[in-house]
Amino acid sequence: MRKSRSAHLIAGALAGALVLAGCSGAGETSTNSAAPAADSSTGVTKDSVVIGTHQPLTGPAAPGYSKISVGARAVYSYVNDAGGINGRKIDYKVEDDGYNPTKTVEVVKKLVLQEKVFAIVGGLGTPTHSKVVDYLNTEGVPDVLVSSGALAWDDPKKSPMTFGYQVDYTREGKIQGKYIKENFAGKKVGYFTQNDDVGRDTQKGLDQFLTTEVVAKQGYDSANTDVTPQLSALKAAGAEVVVCECVPAFTALSILAAAKIGYKPQFVVSSIGADPTTLSGLLQDFAKRSGASVSSAQLLSGLVGTGYLPDVGLTDDPWVKFFKDIHDKYIPAEPLTNTVMYGMVQAYTFSQALKAAGPDLTRQKLVDAMTSGSLKGPGLTPFGFSKDSHSGYTGAYVFQINPDTTTKILQPPAVTDRATGAITPYSGERLTPEQVNLTAK
Template sequence: MSQHHTIRAAAIAGVFAVVALAGCSSPAAVSSAESEDVPGVTDDTVTIGTHTPLTGPAAAGYSSISAAASAYFAYLNAHGGVHGRTIDYIVKDDGYNPANTQTVVRELVQQDEIFALVNGLGTPTHTAVLDYLNQNSVPDLFVASGSTTWNDPETYPYTFGFNADYVVEGAALASYAADEFAGQKVCLLGQDDDFGDEMLEGAELALGEGGLAHVERYAVSNQDVTAQIGALKAAGCEINILGTINGFTALAVGTAAHLGWFPKWFSSSSGADYPTLVGYLGEDLGPKLLQGLTGTNYLPAAGGDSEWVALFRQINDEYNGGAAFDGNTVYGMSVAYLFAEALAAAGENPTRASLIEAIESGGLAGDGMLPLAFSADDHAAYRGVGITVVDQGVQDYVGASYEVDGDEVRTAETAPVAFVTDGIPGD
């Protein structure tokens, strides 16, 4: 990036207005002896739901995910649905407040009688309903968070993650830094919660304890990270790994620019979506400040030219009002496709048990860049990630990929899932 351009304080000040996202039974209890009267399933429809921030401080970074998923389901329904049933996706706003999450999820289960909860968003919010969903035998699928909490099949047999977890992302970013920029000082800025903890754990898994030159943490309730950025600068950090969501990524990058400091930024996928970051930083400054931004991904890159992305763009135009197309769009449609694939595999007369069995079978493919890891003993979706870099406004893979197996971090071979005709499972 241009290291010496002039940054006006007034232009950077807008960044500071960002309000950021804060970041049972045993498996054997999932019985196949379900009642014929399956919640949420009729002869013609399958009703599912989600909790997500449509309003409030987190909405700007994430509300487009459920809209994209809804658009895919509208497309799927227009093409006959799954086994002749259309998908009714009920999206409820929780404002990223755990108390609200509890209220809306109970409404979904008790009043709307959903078949499954799909892609509930956020670590603190979803944690608030984790026990409730499992105690009520509600399939809790593809949680929108990289916490390792979702991968505990013994305690939470109905819950499955979707994101590559934060340990994997931290390890991948640190490994790439060591491989490509040997000798440079690698540091970390992370939320003071599980997000930051697990990114730190992954980075140290790759670099060894003490391998990070400096670590700073911040509270999401305080939207001033000047002290943290100043400390990273003073420590001589050359590469900063970020355990931040999009709002705080923009805040960190903008604050550093205001201080006249331009290190390399390596971000978790939760905070590395280029179009979203440009939205925060502005069209004038954003592309300059984000040139070279390194991130992780495990889905088709929004800036790439895969058949999946081409279809998702078409669906976005036809069923999502031509909304801005970015990584959130690909994410939402990828989740929706994976649910459709699981539902198709659950059989012509699906039950909650057959849905769980379909996911644990290991037979689902999704549309990712690496294989899905789901099994009866593993409820994590992706065990590895590819590295992306922003170059001249295009965010795409650069060919490096890493995976975590136990305490081992190693390079991985990406194997993008072949496109399914029309993007409809079973076609």
């Protein structure tokens, strides 16, 4: 039977995308012990504090994620223009590691030894960041708000300087699993996950609610972007719901692969790969590379995702308004996506911790501020930070992408633990920008 012209175009788009590999959130965990935190003020002067990060500005993880540091820098510029934190301006140094673990080690050591940074903030990716966690903890360098949902970042005894940021994969998997169990009852379910901590940690959560419903489990390696065989296997198994625990590039590739083979499952996608604007751009870009054309809106309509930060489309949300004002002033040429918002929230959260650490700033005082439980907002669920937990956001909401690529909330925010505890609706206090007010004297 001859393929349709659209199938050929999508196949071409997939082939053109083969140069792109996976993004953050994947990899292996570290096992070495860490030394006690160093109570130093390295990187701190009377009027400045130097911080650093490793980001994929180029290479396979750059699509979408290269914009995280753009959003963060906008917030730091806003903070600096208002006088800084406790009189100190933030000097934000971004190093490109190309999502290559070997390069990550190189650039992080440069930041620590040459740039003399006070802290590493928002280092991106599990396979990359896992290679420097032991080093940072041994050197007593605060390693905060890691850009990955791996469980490895929540280990206060072994890695006292390291703190997560986004909701961990197991908590998110539990929320997804319960939602699917209740809202797609009787449907056959397939898993499509990254072959590392993303998949393993997520399935710990999914499997608490999904058992006999699961008819197939497929994985992908971020070095191989041809995912048609995996989607074909899910189709052959009769999976009506596909849980895609995928970074953005592989969410887009999965959607294109499914369209190519005439497969129309209900996609349920984790927060790391469900930003509509980022996905729209990737779908268009992958198609354009081979001269093809697709409708992003049509391909994304109905997709179900999870999130923990306010969607940029929620224009009445006080934090969205706040960050949009910063965006419009400092980076107006950049599309305001949820990925950009991710970086903005991350930078604002670090600035909160810096302020809470006080004017007599040391690395230990920053760690104390992180564990104080005082960090609130802008997320829709609370942080898990305490003396006994270095976990970031502790829950998520469920949303669906509309035909015009806006979103609607299907299930309000809920919180849970990383073990087998209950999932409960979250109705706690969420501070406004005015209540937090970093720039107040």
